[in-house]
Amino acid sequence: xxxxxxxxxxxxxxxxxxxxxxxxxxxxxxxxxxxxxxxxxxxxxxxxxxxxxxxxxxxxxxxxxxxxxxxxxxxxxxxxxxxxxxxxxxxxxxxxxxxxxxxxxxxxxxxxxxxxxxxxxxxxxxxxxxxxxxxxxxxxxxxxxxxxxxxxxxxxxxxxxxxxxxxxxxxxxxxxxxxxxxxxxxxxxxxxxxxxxxxxxxxxxxxxxxxxxxxxxxxxxxxxxxxxxxxxxxxxxxxxxxxxxxxxxxxxxxxxx
Amino acid sequence: xxxxxxxxxxxxxxxxxxxxxxxxxxxxxxxxxxxxxxxxxxxxxxxxxxxxxxxxxxxxxxxxxxxxxxxxxxxxxxxxxxxxxxxxxxxxxxxxxxxxxxxxxxxxxxxxxxxxxxxxxxxxxxxxxxxxxxxxxxxxxxxxxxxxxxxxxxxxxxxxxxxxxxxxxxxxxxxxxxxxxxxxxxxxxxxxxxxxxxxxxxxxxxxxxxxxxxxxxxxx
Numbered sequence: 137x138x139x140x141x142x143x144x145x146x147x148x149x150x151x152x153x154x155x156x157x158x159x160x161x162x163x164x165x166x167x168x169x170x171x172x173x174x175x176x177x178x179x180x181x182x183x184x185x186x187x188x189x190x191x192x193x194x195x196x197x198x199x200x201x202x203x204x205x206x207x208x209x210x211x212x213x214x215x216x217x218x219x220x221x222x223x224x225x226x227x228x229x230x231x232x233x234x235x236x237x238x239x240x241x242x243x244x245x246x247x248x249x250x251x252x253x254x255x256x257x258x259x260x261x262x263x264x265x266x267x268x269x270x271x272x273x274x275x276x277x278x279x280x281x282x283x284x285x286x287x288x289x290x291x292x293x294x295x296x297x298x299x300x301x302x303x304x305x306x307x308x309x310x311x312x313x314x315x316x317x318x319x320x321x322x323x324x325x326x327x328x329x330x331x332x333x334x335x336x337x338x339x340x341x342x343x344x345x346x347x348x349x350x351x352x353x354x355x356x357x358x359x360x361x362x363x364x365x366x367x368x369x370x371x372x373x374x375x376x377x378x379x380x381x382x383x384x385x386x387x388x389x390x391x392x393x
Numbered sequence: 394x395x396x397x398x399x400x401x402x403x404x405x406x407x408x409x410x411x412x413x414x415x416x417x418x419x420x421x422x423x424x425x426x427x428x429x430x431x432x433x434x435x436x437x438x439x440x441x442x443x444x445x446x447x448x449x450x451x452x453x454x455x456x457x458x459x460x461x462x463x464x465x466x467x468x469x470x471x472x473x474x475x476x477x478x479x480x481x482x483x484x485x486x487x488x489x490x491x492x493x494x495x496x497x498x499x500x501x502x503x504x505x506x507x508x509x510x511x512x513x514x515x516x517x518x519x520x521x522x523x524x525x526x527x528x529x530x531x532x533x534x535x536x537x538x539x540x541x542x543x544x545x546x547x548x549x550x551x552x553x554x555x556x557x558x559x560x561x562x563x564x565x566x567x568x569x570x571x572x573x574x575x576x577x578x579x580x581x582x583x584x585x586x587x588x589x590x591x592x593x594x595x596x597x598x599x600x601x602x603x604x605x606x607x608x609x610x611x612x613x
Contacts, residue, residue, distance in 0.1 A: 230411040392529040
């Protein structure tokens with residue numbers, strides 16, 4: 137008996153529609169966010185994460201209304217990420233009904249923003265999203281670096297050190313995406329997941345690369361993740377959340393069934 | 394203020410932010426004869442049939458704002474006479490003291506304190522446990538209570554907290570959870586019930602608890 141590991145379906149939302157990009161290109165439409173969120177809620181999702189991939193701020197209003205609509209009907213935790221750059225952005229999302237916000241690029245350009253946000257809203261609602269890529273060559277000790285702009289721009293920041301710094305500044309949770317794996321369906325980068333999960337005292341969500349249910353099991357058992365995030369395997373009904381939970385439970389992982 | 398003879402639930406807003414999900418979940422759990430009012434007006438709290446004290450933010454700000462906004466007399470009055478539910482930091486604010494923010498004196502309704510899990514929290518077998526305690530954990534109901542009605546013993550609720558309460562009077566403990574060690578997650582005395590978890594984020598069982606609260610007559 138104890139705390140369950142979490143399954144978090146992720147909805148990438150562009151202009152009010154759920155989409156899923158493979159390596160952030162080749163976008164497929166996966167439906168209306170409110171309907172998709174309700175379906176996942178019924179299937180037993182432990183939380184839901186929205187990533188607003190709309191580039192322009194004009195469409196941010198659409199996201200606010202979408203969060204309001206979902207929060208009125210779905211009574212599990214909601215995280216909203218994408219385009220969160222100021223405390224005002226955070227306030228709007230929390231008032232719309234989000235429980236947590238994901239801060240990504242803004243943290244890279246201004247780490248103090250994480251401290252400011254945590255002090256103002258509490259660490260429990262500040263998730264720092266980290267996009268990491270392996271930069272060490274075969275045979276070298278493992279090293280991962282933070283990338284921005286959908287994995288295109290290196291920052292020179294070591295991913296493990298960066299995660300520790302974010303937690304010191306007040307991050308309550310780390311959402312770790314492997315940019316090498318995202319969209320590949322080859323499984324999480326277990327090395328970086330484990331390295332970061334063991335380096336910080338806050339929960340770590342593994343993301344990027346899930347192609348089957350064994351990948352979710354591996355993320356928790358080998359990657360030491362506290363939660364696993366996946367998108368396309370759920371959107372296109374390859375697997376239900378319930379099936380995923382049963383598989384993880386059968387592998388000896390404590391789950392909310 | 395007209396309430397069309399509806400029963401009212403006052404959700405106390407002490408200015409710390411988002412009560413959207415609490416209010417929405419109560420509305421979802423309520424029937425047509427119940428009105429949910431988010432308020433910082435002591436007169437509205439005094440007139441309400443039931444009162445819910447949410448917990449938002451760090452304990453020093455939370456208790457500080459309750460005092461600053463003149464809400465403490467209404468909170469004490471409500472706890473003395475009508476069905477009262479405190480959630481999350483709300484339960485911690487009802488203890489004598491919390492060690493958060495370097496130590497804060499709280500409302501002292503329940504004897505006991507709120508303590509930090511610690512950044513080196515471990516399970517009984519020595520494995521590291523993350524803090525905050527975040528996610529779905531099983532709640533053992535240690536007493537029969539109207540607020541547990543229709544909820545399976547051992548049902549999972551959603552938690553996110555780094556501090557937990559220790560009650561001096563064990564007979565006031567209504568529910569426990571295990572995270573490294575057993576700890577209290579629900580307290581009950583007379584017409585007051587308090588929980589550490591977030592019913593508004595706990596899916597069906599959370600909504601059931603709110604429904605139970607809306608129908609509770611305040612008797613244990």
